[in-house]
Amino acid sequence: MLRAMRILTGLQPSGKLHVGNYFGAMEPAVRLQDQGEAFYFIADYHAMTSSQNPAALRENVRELAIDFLACGLDPERAVFFRQSAVPEVNELAWILSTICPMGLLNKCHSYKDKTAQGIAANHGLFAYPVLMAADILLYDSNQVPVGKDQKQHLEVTRDLAVKLNETYGDGTAVLPDPIIREDTAIVIGLDGRKMSKSYGNTLPIFGEEKPLKKLIMRITTDSTPVEEPKPVENSTILALHKLFASEADHQSMIDDHERGGVGYGDLKKRLAEAYWDYFAPMRERRAAIAADPAYVDRVLADGAARAREESAKVLQRVRRAVGLI
Ligand code: ADP
Ligand code: TRP
Numbered sequence: 001m002l003r004a005m006r007i008l009t010g011l012q013p014s015g016k017l018h019v020g021n022y023f024g025a026m027e028p029a030v031r032l033q034d035q036g037e038a039f040y041f042i043a044d045y046h047a048m049t050s051s052q053n054p055a056a057l058r059e060n061v062r063e064l065a066i067d068f069l070a071c072g073l074d075p076e077r078a079v080f081f082r083q084s085a086v087p088e089v090n091e092l093a094w095i096l097s098t099i100c101p102m103g104l105l106n107k108c109h110s111y112k113d114k115t116a117q118g119i120a121a122n123h124g125l126f127a128y129p130v131l132m133a134a135d136i137l138l139y140d141s142n143q144v145p146v147g148k149d150q151k152q153h154l155e156v157t158r159d160l161a162v163k164l165n166e167t168y169g170d171g172t173a174v175l176p177d178p179i180i181r182e183d184t185a186i187v188i189g190l191d192g193r194k195m196s197k198s199y200g201n202t203l204p205i206f207g208e209e210k211p212l213k214k215l216i217m218r219i220t221t222d223s224t225p226v227e228e229p230k231p232v233e234n235s236t237i238l239a240l241h242k243l244f245a246s247e248a249d250h251q252s253m254i255d256d257h258e259r260g261g262v263g264y265g266d267l268k269k270r271l272a273e274a275y276w277d278y279f280a281p282m283r284e285r286r287a288a289i290a291a292d293p294a295y296v297d298r299v300l301a302d303g304a305a306r307a308r309e310e311s312a313k314v315l316q317r318v319r320r321a322v323g324l325i
Contacts, residue, residue: 005036008141008176010043010083010132013060014051017067018202019275020187020195023243024147028181030072032145038078039139039307040068045083045090045131049124050114065296067206070286075299083135085304086311093127093134095322099163100130104156110149117198133157137164137173138311145179154178168321188239190219203240205279206286213272216240217265226263237264241271244278 009029017026029040044061051057061082073080083089105111108129115121124131132153136144137160144154154176161173186194189201196202203215219237224230232238232254241253253270256262289296319325 003037005142006039006139007032007036007143007145008039008041008136008139009145010041010046010135011064011068012043012047013057013064014047015060015197016202016204017064017071017206018195018197018204019240019243020189020202022071022205023187024181024184026068026071028145028184033074033078036143039141039310040073040078040080041135041303041307042068042082043135046128049122049128050119062293062296065300066286066289069289069296069299070206070282072282075303079303079306079310080299081303081307082300085300086138086307088308088311088315089131089134089138092138092315092318093131095318096130096133096137096160096164097127099167100160104159105129108152108156110152129153129156130160133160136176137161138314139307140174140310140314141176142174143179144176145181147184148180151178151180154180164318164321168318172318172321187243188236190215190236192220192234192236203275206283209276213276216272216275217268219268219271221264221268224264227260229260230257230264230267232257237267237271241274244271244274249274 009025011021011025011029029038032038033040042061042064044057047057047060065080065082068080069075105126110128111121111126114125119125129152133156136154136157144157146154155178158175161175164173165171189195189199190203191199191201193199193201204212219240221237222231235257238250238253238257242250245253253267256267316325
């Protein structure tokens with residue numbers, strides 16, 4: 001029987017959602033939820049590979065769930081759940097582990113990058129791509145939208161799916177297609193580098209107005225005097241403004257740069273307004289959702305039930321293929 005295209009992605013609960021995460025991951029996921037049967041989950045098992053703090057994990061999972069719903073994830077359309085609510089994923093990860101050549105994991109750069117950053121070199125971190133492959137294969141996912149940094153993990157997933165089929169027969173696993181968001185521009189952070197938690201240059205999406213707007217006033221600029229034209233190339237103010245403003249407003253911001261006569265302080269104030277207005281509807285929704293914790297629990301419980309229904313079918317098929325039943 002033909003079924004709708006299944007789109008699956010996971011987001012790690014790793015702290016405050018920032019503008020880079022929003023435009024790089026969340027907004028594209030929300031847009032895709034209408035294109036097929038979306039399965040979106042909070043990758044809490046994965047988060048444990050780089051931080052072991054129970055209180056922070058609980059808090060971050062809840063915050064990310066609220067963020068995702070506030071940003072437009074529609075639980076009527078998308079199956080939304082936390083990864084650990086379907087612990088069966090670990091069984092599939094184990095099965096994949098037994099056919100995963102060591103060389104495949106040795107090649108992965110995310111392990112090397114993370115240990116180089118000082119994260120403890122634990123087995124979970126090393127085996128991370130196997131669990132990610134299990135996430136994907138457990139739902140017979142067809143399309144997996146991810147950022148460029150996850151490209152290699154999708155290659156590992158496809159290799160493992162092929163290996164599973166070669167070892168246990170065609171049809172044991174469905175081969176997923178990565179959807180790599182090459183086109184989403186890298187969002188620039190307050191210091192002009194890529195916006196990232198690890199650089200401490202992020203602009204969070206949710207929070208108090210004053211401190212958030214103050215962050216914008218801290219954007220690094222050059223020392224062009226008020227009356228002179230300001231460079232538009234590589235301008236952090238303009239790069240961020242483009243994300244939040246209408247085309248006409250953005251054009252007038254460019255004009256004011258080129259004409260001169262407007263100081264960086266004023267330009268930043270306009271950027272701060274555009275940013276604040278852009279996220280206003282999401283902020284309102286977030287406040288309403290955060291005030292109703294039972295709603296969030298219900299959404300995640302419903303999502304988990306739907307996810308388990310699907311995962312049970314796939315796992316049954318795989319268990320049979322490998323000889324566990
Ligand atoms: P961080 O770099 O802040 O730790 P993560 O690595 O947790 O962010 O990223 C989570 C998601 O957000 C990924 O899909 C990633 O591609 C996306 N993302 C993060 N920062 C940016 C950025 N500056 N521009 C575009 N996308 C980003
Ligand atoms: N590793 C992904 C990230 O850090 C999160 C993730 C876990 C994921 N499992 C997944 C993404 C399965 C897509 C599919 O961004």
